[in-house]
Amino acid sequence: MDRLANKVALVTGAATGIGLATSRRFIEEGAHVLMTDIDTQAGEAAAKDLGAKARFLAQDVSKEEDWQRAMAAAAEETAGLDILVNNAGILAIGDHQTIEDTDLAHWQAIQKVNVEGVFLGCQAAVKAMKGRGGSIVNISSVAAIIGTPTLAAYGASKAAVRQLTKPVAIHCANKDYGIRCNSVHPDPVRTNMGDELMGMYGGNVDQGWDAIPGRVPLKTPAEPVDIANCILFLASDEARHVTGSELVVDGGMTAI
Ligand SMILES: NC(=O)c1ccc[n+]([C@@H]2O[C@H](COP(=O)([O-])OP(=O)(O)OC[C@H]3O[C@@H](n4cnc5c(N)ncnc54)[C@H](O)[C@@H]3O)[C@@H](O)[C@H]2O)c1
Structure with a gap:
């Protein structure tokens, strides 16, 4: 119940x-959470649902x-930021995303x-956490590890997140900032994005699952x-010796 007691997360x-x-999960473990999103309506409803700590x-x-x-919002409301989860991401635009049908705009x-969203987040978090320490968790994907021929741009973007995590981690360790940075690599997850992904394989979402x-x-x-x-573990002090790592959470998908 108190694995993140008094921590502030974005x-x-x-x-x-x-x-x-x-x-x-962060709130259940005692954190205050600044929840951000481009979907203001859903975000406000979600924060209301999670109560006073959101x-x-x-x-x-x-x-x-x-x-x-x-x-600025994190700093003004609290003593400072302890945890950043760079989770926001998009999968694709349109149905087919091979190297042949991905245009430059896509x-x-x-x-x-x-990629740029995670880069900006890491940069902002290092600036904010310098001197007080903290944990940055970047959400990548199994698509960073295995080839995704129908998601060329997405796979490349998640590989960039995986790679960006390591120099952030090592730079912060070299500087003794007390800031850890790790990546998380899920397989398909039951979310809106998961449904979108399943729909791309043959068109029927249920058949995909x-x-x-x-x-x-x-x-x-x-x-x-x-x-x-798994994000909770990396965000918590239980993971104090874990930095620059990639936590694969995929039911064994990439082990075969
Ligand atoms: N669902 C999966 O199968 C799966 C698998 C591996 C990795 N991931 C990664 O996990 C993360 C979360 O995925 P999810 O499945 O919860 O997706 P989701 O689509 O259910 O939720 C993503 C959220 O990000 C928000 N968002 C999109 N663009 C944004 C932007 N520019 N700024 C701020 N917010 C923005 C959306 O409004 C949405 O609320 C993503 O980075 C995704 O790539 C998902």
């Missing part, structure tokens, strides 16, 4: 899915000025949110809380 993309489940702030992670506002749109036992050794799809629990 979770991006917190209106739904993994971000919402993470915010909920606060919503509209934020587009791909905009530098929005990061400045978010960090590529850039994906990198803008998934039904096929998971054939692709994932543990045979069940991940629920948002399964990912949130």
Whole structure:
């Protein structure tokens, strides 16, 4: 119940899915959570639902000025930021995303949110946590580890998140900032994005989920809380010796 007692966290993309489940678990463990998202309506409703320890702030992670506002909000409301979860992300635009049918505009749109958003978040968090320490958790994907031929831009973006995590971690360790930085790599998770992904394989979302036992050794799809629990570990002081690592949460998918 108190694994994050008195900690202050900022979770991006917190209106739904993994971000919402993470915010909920953080609050259950004693944290105050600044939940941010571009979906203001859903974000405000989610924060209201989670109670007094949650606060919503509209934020587009791909905009530098929005990061400045978010960090100012975290600083003004609390003693300072302890945890950042760079969770916001987008999967695709349209159905087919192979190297042949990905145009430059699509590529850039994906990198803008998934890579530049995480870059800006890491930069803002290092600035805010310097001198007090903290934990940054970047949400990548199994798509950073295995080839995703129908999601070329997405896979590349998640590989960039995986790689960016390590220099942030080592820089902060070299500087003795007390800031840890790790990445998390889920397989398909039952969220809106998970449904979008399943719909891309043959068009029928339910059939996509039904096929998971054939692709994932543990045979069940991940629920948002399964990912949130691993993020919680990395965010907490229990992971004080863990930095620059990649926590694969995939039911064994990449082990075969
Ligand atoms: N669901 C999966 O199968 C899966 C698997 C591996 C990794 N992931 C990663 O986990 C993270 C969360 O995914 P999810 O499944 O919860 O997705 P989701 O689509 O259910 O939720 C993503 C949230 O991010 C918000 N968002 C999108 N663009 C934004 C922006 N520019 N600024 C701020 N917020 C923005 C959306 O409004 C939404 O609330 C993503 O980074 C995703 O790539 C998901």
